[in-house]
Amino acid sequence: MIEAAVIGAGRIGRIHAGNVAAQSGIRLKYIADVHEASARELAQIHGAQVADVDGILGDPKVQAVVIASSTDTHAPLIERAARAGKHIFCEKPVDLDLERAHACAAAVARAEVTCMIGFQRRFDPTFAALHARLMAGEIGEPEMLVVTSRDPGAPPVDYLRRSGGIFRDMLIHDFDVCRWILGDEAHSVHATGSCLSDPAIAAAGDIDSTAVTIRTQRGLLCVINTARRAAYGYDQRFEVLGSRGMLQAGNVRPTEVTAFSGQQVATDLPEAFFLERYRAAYAAEIAHFVASLTAGSPVHTTIEDGLKALELADAAARSFATGAPVTLAK
Amino acid sequence: MIEAAVIGAGRIGRIHAGNVAAQSGIRLKYIADVHEASARELAQIHGAQVADVDGILGDPKVQAVVIASSTDTHAPLIERAARAGKHIFCEKPVDLDLERAHACAAAVARAEVTCMIGFQRRFDPTFAALHARLMAGEIGEPEMLVVTSRDPGAPPVDYLRRSGGIFRDMLIHDFDVCRWILGDEAHSVHATGSCLSDPAIAAAGDIDSTAVTIRTQRGLLCVINTARRAAYGYDQRFEVLGSRGMLQAGNVRPTEVTAFSGQQVATDLPEAFFLERYRAAYAAEIAHFVASLTAGSPVHTTIEDGLKALELADAAARSFATGAPVTLAK
Amino acid sequence: MIEAAVIGAGRIGRIHAGNVAAQSGIRLKYIADVHEASARELAQIHGAQVADVDGILGDPKVQAVVIASSTDTHAPLIERAARAGKHIFCEKPVDLDLERAHACAAAVARAEVTCMIGFQRRFDPTFAALHARLMAGEIGEPEMLVVTSRDPGAPPVDYLRRSGGIFRDMLIHDFDVCRWILGDEAHSVHATGSCLSDPAIAAAGDIDSTAVTIRTQRGLLCVINTARRAAYGYDQRFEVLGSRGMLQAGNVRPTEVTAFSGQQVATDLPEAFFLERYRAAYAAEIAHFVASLTAGSPVHTTIEDGLKALELADAAARSFATGAPVTLAK
Amino acid sequence: MIEAAVIGAGRIGRIHAGNVAAQSGIRLKYIADVHEASARELAQIHGAQVADVDGILGDPKVQAVVIASSTDTHAPLIERAARAGKHIFCEKPVDLDLERAHACAAAVARAEVTCMIGFQRRFDPTFAALHARLMAGEIGEPEMLVVTSRDPGAPPVDYLRRSGGIFRDMLIHDFDVCRWILGDEAHSVHATGSCLSDPAIAAAGDIDSTAVTIRTQRGLLCVINTARRAAYGYDQRFEVLGSRGMLQAGNVRPTEVTAFSGQQVATDLPEAFFLERYRAAYAAEIAHFVASLTAGSPVHTTIEDGLKALELADAAARSFATGAPVTLAK
Structure with a gap:
């Protein structure tokens, strides 16, 4: 114990x-x-x-x-x-x-x-199942990853000021997903973005919408799009194109009710935010931490993974600031 | 406590x-x-x-x-x-x-x-949300209910022999759903069925496939189809047609992975069986039991609900045995 | 020519x-x-x-x-x-x-x-593809068919008076689908129904909602539910449970737009009515008629199919009138 | 006439x-x-x-x-x-x-x-419906556009040699979609890409996979991902995030059959290629051309639209060649 x-x-x-x-x-x-x-x-x-x-x-x-x-x-x-x-x-x-x-x-x-970093997405049932099927070769070699990552609303500007900026605060998860899914390190990063939802965010020196492209050392492509404000809720999807097919990880809905009215056919919005969406993932990452300590085996998300994601965030921030792509040291 | x-x-x-x-x-x-x-x-x-x-x-x-x-x-x-x-x-x-x-x-x-009967479906998040929206008038007055209720495979014949037959063992849940969703008592019941998957079930005096029609006292219609063996797993759906629309309750999937191969676009099978499908429902019914005891308020699924469902099961069994519809005493 | x-x-x-x-x-x-x-x-x-x-x-x-x-x-x-x-x-x-x-x-x-009867549903691309896959053995032997068939609204009462009643006017298509999909003739038919949408329909001696059960000579089951008024439009679906799986034929939508608002995720209603839903089917049945005449080969939907569907409609009407199931002559 | x-x-x-x-x-x-x-x-x-x-x-x-x-x-x-x-x-x-x-x-x-350029996507029923709803303000102001555009397989290398390269040959449609949906002109373009499916494409001086980011003059973002080879067929989707929601345009399937086996729930692949996917769009663009000539009204896709898309293709090709984003002249 x-x-x-x-x-x-x-x-x-x-x-x-x-x-x-x-x-x-x-x-x-x-x-x-x-x-x-x-x-x-x-x-x-x-x-x-x-x-x-x-x-x-x-x-x-x-x-x-x-x-x-x-x-x-x-x-x-x-x-x-x-x-x-x-x-x-x-x-x-x-x-x-x-x-x-x-x-x-x-x-x-x-x-x-042991130092495990809480990249809980790797433990989400949908994301983890996709990863396992990808590793099993179901769609051949991965070629392109498209990540959509949007919050339901921006945090308070006070929080944003201390957050390190959108690339370090929000996209750090997406950078980890990129490395995890493509199984390759970034060669270069290009980032652009805008402040579209609230001028207070711009005033705080940050942006709320980004589009980031990563080209890996083997030439695989990853495009990440993020927004601080999606009116329809927390949007957490990605899809991998492989040489023999595609795997998509979709959002999770609270219920499977479908409503047919005179206007439309409607289903639930995605789970509201990270506490709901990643409830199972948070439990699974702690279970993994405990199982790894007990077995003396390595954890899946190490402090090195934390550093690598941070390097990507730094590169993206620099790319956004300069307007030019940033090449990462090998 | x-x-x-x-x-x-x-x-x-x-x-x-x-x-x-x-x-x-x-x-x-x-x-x-x-x-x-x-x-x-x-x-x-x-x-x-x-x-x-x-x-x-x-x-x-x-x-x-x-x-x-x-x-x-x-x-x-x-x-x-x-x-x-x-x-x-x-x-x-x-x-x-x-x-x-x-x-x-x-x-x-x-x-x-207090005596609460474990009709856990009423506590399933999807079914309960549908019921709440129906009660709120979202699709007007309910008119017709279509229930699909299929198990992944038949239980051992030994179990079947002591089960009371498919209507009392399996459809009793569907009869409760009928009363709960339509909010009306049955006027008459017609049941037919067959043994299609395994002659041993027929030898045990039971059937594995049924089609039951209920007409309620207000003239609403309910059709229930059940099978002991669905090769694709546990299938638990219903839909209510109302005067202003329809509400469907669909199956729940373990993950939201979608796979695109050269042949098809594929998603997960439904949750495998009742322990998985109704995991949240089992927790919610106990929570409701405790909350009702604590508050001294009535439970949602009483022993009277248990009797009413059993009356419907008896009527269906009689209808199947005689080939004629059975009218229920008021 | x-x-x-x-x-x-x-x-x-x-x-x-x-x-x-x-x-x-x-x-x-x-x-x-x-x-x-x-x-x-x-x-x-x-x-x-x-x-x-x-x-x-x-x-x-x-x-x-x-x-x-x-x-x-x-x-x-x-x-x-x-x-x-x-x-x-x-x-x-x-x-x-x-x-x-x-x-x-x-x-x-x-x-x-040659006398071909216009059961256009057999030529609908979705229904025809399902039939072909069923015939190819994809889900083993068919066991149960569930047909949902609903119009967006009732025709004028004047039309209803001359229509022969809902079973002959509306369900005749569904009876043909039953014979076509299950590949077996009816042994017995039970029909119930109600008038729920408009008292004028009852005054004209008809009903607007039906639930029909057919048991075939081999013991296969078919349940048909119909309504004259579905607020969400023309609803034309069926699903076949087979010994090794299930095939569903769903509705067709005008577009593949999905809208995410702050309230829900919404898609289009089904095609509005039969002229839109069966546009391709109407073209395909005429093409089949011409091809059959040209080749001297038999048509898929003969006048005998027309008689068989009518026999089922008659049996259903009698069952509804008497309240008892009707056994068909072999 | x-x-x-x-x-x-x-x-x-x-x-x-x-x-x-x-x-x-x-x-x-x-x-x-x-x-x-x-x-x-x-x-x-x-x-x-x-x-x-x-x-x-x-x-x-x-x-x-x-x-x-x-x-x-x-x-x-x-x-x-x-x-x-x-x-x-x-x-x-x-x-x-x-x-x-x-x-x-x-x-x-x-x-x-009149000189109309055949950007048929603007006439696709799904894309056109999305555009109309966007223009009607359904999701507020557009902020971000994500375009996925993949062919089922690369054309012969001989064709590729004369094609002008992937940006001019394939993405020109996506550039037009960007201008049409966002209603704004590009400020800057960044393009990266790889040759992942066939070395013969690289040998011909082209690539088969691209990731392009456009930032418009008002700061809106567009990310386009394309591939010459998607094993699951022709993939033509886009989604627009707006200030009040999101609109997605999905692929079209030949039929609405869903198959449940012991392994998975499967639907059809998307329409195979452009002739099938855009059949209705090709008819609609000619109808629009004729209607415009008849009425003397302007066409929706002018030669100026053709030039603007080509400017974007040139800019993307230059960005890919130099590795740096390209700013467009106002």
Whole structure:
């Protein structure tokens, strides 16, 4: 039985705490949060204790920490946890600064601990089934990936200001999907974008709509389109063209009701946002983390995956800023 | 906190035990089963105790029992539990014999306890959403209901022999759906059927394919088609034609992957069988049971609903046997 | 080159005239109609001549007549055309009276002419493709057929009064589909129904909603549900359950636009009514008629098919009237 | 009645000849082709005469010519036809050389004749319906367009060598769709691509897979992905994200059969290639051409549209060659 702590009792921390508590093979011992009341409330639900980070890292019984606190705390917490010999599950991104993220990876390597990054999409049942079928050769060699990734609405401008910009905050998931599905590293990245939904986003130095093209080292193509605001909800699809066919991953609907009126035939909107859409994925990634620790086997989404996605985000941001494609170092 | 016991540790008993254990507001205290090893195994998973029925009914702290044992035990257990003043959740059917089922209902009424019958389809997210939209008037007045209800394969012939026949064993759910969706009682029932998949079913005195027509007291129409064997899996659909449109409830798929090959465009088969298809429904019906007990409010699927469905099953069986439609007493 | 005449210049006559004119291997020579102005207008469009029935049947160059006039004229025209040695394409039904229809069949047999009945559904691309795949064994042996057949709205009550009732007027197509798809003759028929949309229909002695069950001689099952009024348009679907799978024939939509709003995901309603839905089928049945005449090969939908469908309609009407199933003579 | 000639009796010429012949308001007088036998065969089908270009342009009764000959003949034929005062319908592209195409446009302007370019996609029922709904404001302001455009297989390498390259030969349609749907001109274009299906294409100096991003003058985004080889057939889709929703234009299937086997639920592949997919569009564009000539109203796809699409193709080719985005002159 692995004893674990969750650091961060916000929206995503509560999800992880629930999944850790429900997962066999792991026990949720501590909850930490800078707002102690939040920590206390979440700890109570799961019969866990409230602790601070020092307390958690100082408890030799704790083998694993789940980092679900704000982005700026990820890097220091990864480094401290690694030094304390704890295995780590950390929400994306490792850090907004690539150098700092590299330092984290080095700390993890030195400590020889597991550090899994929460790219939950790889654990979504639809996405994972597509990936497995692709790996099994169902459509031959992958050639082109088209990713559509749209949020139902933009977060508050305050959040955007601290987010690292749309490429690092939102597309980082899509960059990971690109690497995962095409099984190849980027050779070059071109990004363009606009602010179309709200001038306040532009005022904050960000954009809300992007179109990114990646050409991989083997010449495969990936096009990613994203928007901060899709009036119809959370849109999370991709499709892979292969030499022998195509695999599409579609949205998930709350129900399978179809309504025929005098005007149209209508079905449900997609699941509203990430908490609904990726509910099963969040559970599955924690189960994978626990299974990997238990078996001593590697995790699917390592800190190196986190760095690679961040490199792509940096390249995209640079491409957008300069207007020119960016070639990545091999 | 309601203390509860689950009687029966087979396939469906395990589902209910899991849902009781996971549900807040209720505590799973006891598991009983004629095979003590099964009871022990299930009790261990949920930190419950093993007990026999006497022990359960004799514990004044136990307020509710979930009856998930074999069909022939339902009636005696309902009566004993009612006499002991316990609230009851019982799997369908109340009993294969309508008179005996009436006696159970009388016992429940005398004891003034809640007795909910496990018509889980009413709690399926898709079916429940359709019902709510119908009730809200989205398609005007309901006029016709078409129910398709097919199993992936027939159960063992041994099971069939004790099942009460296809109308009581399999269509009882569809009869409940008919009453629930059309909001009207049957006036007459016509049933026909055949044994098409396996002569052993005919040898056991049963059929595997049915077509049943119900005309309600207000003249609404319901057609139900069922088969014990659908090669493509568990098929659970219905559609309601209303004066202003139609609502369809479709099957649920494990994933939203679509595969384009040189031959066809293919999606997943429906969820394999009832444990998968109605996973959410089983959880929701227990949640409703607990919420009703807690609030002191009536449950949605009462023992009277169980009797009404059984009356329809009896009428259908008689219609099939005689070849003539059967008119129900008002 | 076959010379042909179209008798009847109404809605369906215009369709047939257009298809005859566009079809190679046949020449539209004459149009006849009791309203000469209609005949003249249609003749002009296609460069044909106006004639009366005597003129058409008296012209030895005319080899084929297409009968698209009112139902009460079908039988006398079939008999006269057969006596004149003309090949016949006649709209359904042969006649509303089964005996009279038999007399027509006898006349056709005596004259040794071809008489094709316009069961256009067999020529619909979707229905025909399903039939071909079924015949090829794709889903094994057929076991159960579910037919949904709904009009967008009831015809005028005046029409209904002369229509022979819903079973002879509307379901006759569905009875033909049943025989065609299951490849077996009916053993017994049960029909029920209601008048739900408009009391004027009941006042005219008819109903608007039916549920019909057919059990075939081999024990296969067919359930047909029909309604005169579907608020969402013309609904023409069926599905066949076979021993190894299922084939569904769905509705056809005018366009493949899908609209995502803040409320729902919406697609087009089905094609509005039979002229749109069966446009390709009407062309294909005329092409088949011409090809059969040219090759001297039998047509797919003979006058015997017309009689068989009428027998089923009669049986259904009797079942509805008496409330009891009707067994058909072998 | 407009008298017309079709120049070119190949695959697309036969389509246009058939549509001209079937269209009321226009009469197909002449067919011309460098292979006289092809011209003769096609002329015979439609009761037209064979002529050479001089004969056609010299006949004062001829008001309109349809140019469906090889690409290198388009420009000289447009210029000659314009000088002769004939209205022109010309297949895309105007010419592979932009300057030459400009000269054609000037000739058309001087002659004050109509010159419609065959961008048939604008006349596809699905695409046209989407455009109409977009114009009606159904999803607010358009923000992003995603175009998927894939052929079932690459044409012969010989064809590719003379084609002007994938951007001018294949994407020219997509560039027109971009301008039509977004209602805005390109500000900048970025194109990348690869040769993934057949090294012979690379050897011929071309590619088979492209990813193109266009940013318009108002900052709207368009991403186009194309492939010469989709194993599942002809894939022609696009979707527009707007401020209040999304509209998708999907593929069209030959039939609406759905097959459920033990493995999957399968529907038809999309229509096989452009002749099938755009059959209705080819008829509608000729109908529009004739209606515009008859009414003296402007056509929807002018020679200026042809030039604008060609400018985008040139820009994309330049971007692909240099690796840098290309900014278009205003």
